[in-house]
Amino acid sequence: MLEQQRRWILYLACFLLPYSATQAASEAQDQVEYREGVFHVMAWDFSQMKRMLEDESRYNAEDFQRRANRLVDMAKMLPEGFPETRPKRVKTDAKKQIWENWDDFQQKLNDIESKAGGLAEAAASGNKESVTKAFGAVGNSCKGCHDEYRKD
Template sequence: MKGFLAGALCALVIGGSTAAFAQGPSAEDQIRYRKAGYSFMAWNLGKIKEQAIDGSVAFDAAQVQAAANAIAGVANSGMGALFGPGTDKNVGSQVTNVKPELFQNFPDVAVLGNNLSTAATRLAEVAATGDQAQIRTAFGELGQTCKACHDKYRKR
């Protein structure tokens, strides 16, 4: 599960704009906020995985839908703005797992971000139906979009 969740966290790396804030948070805070977003997304992915994929927890359609909506919300939140100047390296107490190549390939990152947004939105739409088979398929598709980013742009 840990490996999958790490791949799924890619979703947050590329969701939204890649422009830095004009008068926004410091580089250290940008890293802190995006890591918090990844953690929140991982927690929600874990809830779906336990209920709709592994079956290790009883399926609760309302919980799965809420988790999918949270994932879609984060994926569509504009997290790309948290990849501003100076966030390509560790800052203060914040360690980044982003490879420097991400900051040199924003057009590719934008494509990956759009793929993430689409897959996360699709998962939320499918979760609203409560159909576990469709949820499993959409969850796998989302995982692949995350993996595509992590394979290119995540250090570990």
């Protein structure tokens, strides 16, 4: 009887173990897709703002402000997209150094949020020179993170 129970436990473990590993990898991949989605929205808005700044005829202060505000909102969502995923098999451009240097990475995320906030404030002021300067600061902040923590 005891031997039969052990056998059933072993069978059950063999059946459930691959499922739990697959489930964990699936959840990790969902997290990767979440953060990539946030980055895609940010990149879209950033590219549209860049077009407005490069071509005066495209500049629309209300649209620019809306996009700058959304950039702030999206930046606030970024930390949620970076739970520990290293031990899981997921497809990502994120380097493992993110989790090895978490405090530095977190500071870079905070910097992006801060710079995006500065851009939203500059857009609200209506001062084009301030907007252009703040826009460059956001771009540099994004680049600083990509250079160190994103695979090419």
